[in-house]
Amino acid sequence: MGRGTGMRRRGDQMAKWRIPGLAARPRFTSRATVLVLVLCSLVAILVYPARQYIAQRGEIADQRAKAEHARQQVDELRRARARWQDPEYVKAQARERLHYALPGETPFVSVAPPPAPGDKQSAADATGHPKAARPWYSSFWDSVDAADTALAAPPAVP
Template structure:
């Protein structure tokens, strides 16, 4: 019995060696014929495709969110600059000397103790004033109103 048990593995080894010799003699080189795409490779390809497809949407969303964040940061910077400009303008309007200068320049107001002069040059055409650039501008509204009153007052 012990000899039979020892003989079986030897017989199995001999049988395997004989098969290998037959395969070599057939020109196979001892290798089994591998098809181009094994089942393992197909499963691996399917898994890789599934992973790629499952990651495509989150990556696209991540990129879109990063772009949106960059746009919002740019808008925030513009808004901050605008707020700074408005704060500076508020400080200017709180300054009494600035308000006096603007009233004198824009509205032709004068302080009671100061003599103010308005120089009218006769170089402009009737009803037209010239700017510094030389382009004509419309006369002020009150001048137009007064001319229409004068025209209505003239006899026909």
């Protein structure tokens, strides 16, 4: 017996269980198709509100973080205000910032001596940064003019 005959017998056995006059049912019925369409439409309808909900939750978290930062700033400003209410703190700040001295004290302010005219650091201040004798754009245009005249001048012959 070959394979084909065994399959045919099995098919024959299944055939006797079928009800005569009924055709084989399709895989998807109309009810299943309508159910799938309804589910797909529900998903499509709910996507936009879900996305909006997630975006709004992010915005709420950002606003809460900003509110917490503002609350911290307010606390810091309250502490600063409380410090300024203390007369000793006010005196210390006046001495430090305004160079005030109490009666009977001799205040000293150290000033760097002016640089000598022949000194190499005459163009630098006490911090070591070079001083600009004129605005930067003036120096820039002078360098452009110097480069232009150097190109226009004929080369010197030895």
